[in-house]
Amino acid sequence: MKEMTKANLQAAFAGESQAHMKYMVFADLAEREGLTNVARLFRAASFSEQMHATAHLRALGGANVTVKNLEVALGGENFEVEEMYPAYMAVAKLQEEKQAATSMERAFEAEKVHAKLYARAKESAEAKKDLDLPAIFVCEVCGYTVEGAAPDKCPICGAPLTRFRKF
Ligand SMILES: [Fe+2]
Numbered sequence: 440m441k442e443m444t445k446a447n448l449q450a451a452f453a454g455e456s457q458a459h460m461k462y463m464v465f466a467d468l469a470e471r472e473g474l475t476n477v478a479r480l481f482r483a484a485s486f487s488e489q490m491h492a493t494a495h496l497r498a499l500g501g502a503n504v505t506v507k508n509l510e511v512a513l514g515g516e517n518f519e520v521e522e523m524y525p526a527y528m529a530v531a532k533l534q535e536e537k538q539a540a541t542s543m544e545r546a547f548e549a550e551k552v553h554a555k556l557y558a559r560a561k562e563s564a565e566a567k568k569d570l571d572l573p574a575i576f577v578c579e580v581c582g583y584t585v586e587g588a589a590p591d592k593c594p595i596c597g598a599p600l601t602r603f604r605k606f
C-alpha cells in the first residue's frame with residue numbers, strides 16, 4: 440500500500456475507533472438524562488463508526504487469523520504493561536494529576552491480567568487448540584479482569600461482587 444494512504448487509513452481507524460467509544464459513553468449519559476432518542480442516535484452512530492473502523496483495519500491488513508491476532512494483542516498489552524503505563528503513571532504522579540493517575544493505574548492492573556491470558560491463548564492457538572478458560576469476570580467500574588470466580592470486592596477499585604460482569 441502507498442505510504443500516504445496507509446497513514447490516512449491509520450488516522451481514520453484511530454478516529455473512528457474513538458468516535459465509536461465516545462458515542463457509547465455519550466449514549467449512556469443521554470440515557471441517564473432521560474433523553475432516550477438521543478441515546479438511541481448515539482448508539483446507532485457508534486455502531487456505524489464500528490463498521491467504518493473495522494473496514495479500515497481490514498484494509499490495513501490488521502485483521503488476520505487468530506494465532507496472528509493473539510500475537511498482536513499480546514504485543515499491545517505487553518507494551519502497555521512494560522513501557523506505556525509505567526511511564527504515563529510516573530508523569531501523572533509527577534504532575535499531581537490524580538484522576539489521570541487513578542485511571543491509568545486501573546488500566547495497568549487489568550492489562551497485566553490481559554497479557555497473561557493472551558500469552559496462554561497464543562500458546563494454545565499455536566498448538567491448534569482452543570484456550571482452556573473458565574468464566575472471566577470484569578469489573579464494571581474499573582475493568583479489572585479475573586478468571587474463575589468474581590471476588591467479593593474488586594481488589595483494584597473496591598466495587599462489590601454484583602458489579603462484576605461474566606464472560
Ligand atoms: Fe488490555
Ligand SMILES: [Fe+2]
Pocket residue numbers: 578579580581582583593594595596597598
Ligand atoms: Fe474494579
